[in-house]
Amino acid sequence: MANNHDFDKALKHAYQQQKQQHGLSKQALEQMKAKCRQPKQSKIWQQAQWAMACAGLLFLGALWIQPQSEVTHLYSLDLTQYDNIEHHGKENGQYTVHITRKQKPQSHEAIQAKHSELLAEARSFHGRVIENNSEFLLIADCKQNTLLEIEKSLLNDLSDLNLDGQLHQGELLALTSNKKGLLVNLTTLSQNQGIYSCP
């Protein structure tokens, strides 16, 4: 047993002695350390690439969202902008139009004259969709400070298009009214003719 112990001791001694005599050089150790440091540097580069990619995505996302918010902001409903508000709807199945004016110190005659002037002639004009909700379509006349409020039930009679799904805020429309001021036609401009601003 003591023999075995001595033998193990001799083996260990021989093994350790060889290790000390034929070890790695200092230079080799330094080389290993240097190589182990390199992946970390590339990791920093990888992290930088990820950061740049994320920043790029955020930038693209911001670009994508921004125009929509601008449209919403540009064409949001502001009743103070309009001098006249025309309400187009149906009463007992009959198409009726009511014009509401902003309260200004004007005589009754002057108001009547303006009203008559508005309804005097048939006209074609352009307007931009301000709001499209379940009950009304609000359109701002491009040239006159007039807001048209059109009931949805009437809208279906005026156009063959499926306007409910198509009309988005800011979209341009071509409208035609007769001498009584009643709308007779309504079509979208942007899609058909590539017009994106008031003519």
Add this chain to the structure above:
Amino acid sequence: MLIALKTWLHKVSPSRDPLEAYQQTGEDVYIEILINTYSQDLFHFLKGQSDGVLAQDICQKTWLTVVEKRHLYRNQQTPKAWLFSIARNALLDEFKKQNRLCALNEQYSDAVAQDTLENENGDLYQAILTLPFLQREALSLQLEGFSLQEIATITNSESETIKTRLRYAKQTLKQRLGDKHGE
């Protein structure tokens, strides 16, 4: 200068496992401590199983694997045992590439022919190098200070198998050395 000071400070507090610290922080200082502490042991073990050039190459690969897969280190293992497991797997992969794995049982170390050993210790070490791969591996790991259980874990073997390999290895060595001294 600062790194050297930091290294020294970490050396002063040996209670902390540098591999665990490296796993948690990824700081270069810990891998440098590990390289300083274990590279000679790893290299010597690998050299005993192959040759100097391959041993150095595998040693480097081992450290790069540590850098890459430090998150896999578990505290249940000693850092040295984990490093030796990685090194052994890398060596076997290299043998597979070189189609040397099939002959593992009978393979003798390439280092035998290269080292000229003059003293008695040299003879003993030379005799170790002539052992078959698996016996030499088990004996080298024992001489590195690993327990039976640790050797079994490193080599993915049963403890009983390791015991047998060690017994055969020592018997063979005694026989060879006895024969040599008898001549």
